[in-house]
Amino acid sequence: MTMKIPRRKLPARYAAVVSPLVLSLLMTFIVSLISTLKSLGFHPDLPAIWLTAWGLSWLVAFPTLLLVLPVVRRIVGWLCEPAAR
Structure with missing residues (x-):
């Protein structure tokens, strides 16, 4: 018998920040x-170089998403x- 531990969730008011956070993390990771x-191709230092590039791109992407997402929604x-309700 396994006990299921209830998972705590953030309040709904944080969705406007969490959504662009997750989106920016995933998109910059892949791109x-x-x-x-x-x-570079398959370079021996690829992981270190890529993680540096990812960090820099995320630092730009997340604040950019916070600024442009309201415009995109409009x-x-x-x-x-x-949507039909």
Whole structure:
């Protein structure tokens, strides 16, 4: 018999920051890896170089997402019909 430990969640008010945080982490992780691989190939120092590139790209991406996401939502709202409720 296993006991299930309840997982604590952040309050809903944090979703506006957590969403761009997760998005920026995943996107910069993938894009910086592809870019570094394309630039260097399979270099012996690839992990260190890539992690440096990833960190720098995330430092730019996260604040950028926080700034542009409201604009993107407005543009999407202008282009798309609202979801049926």
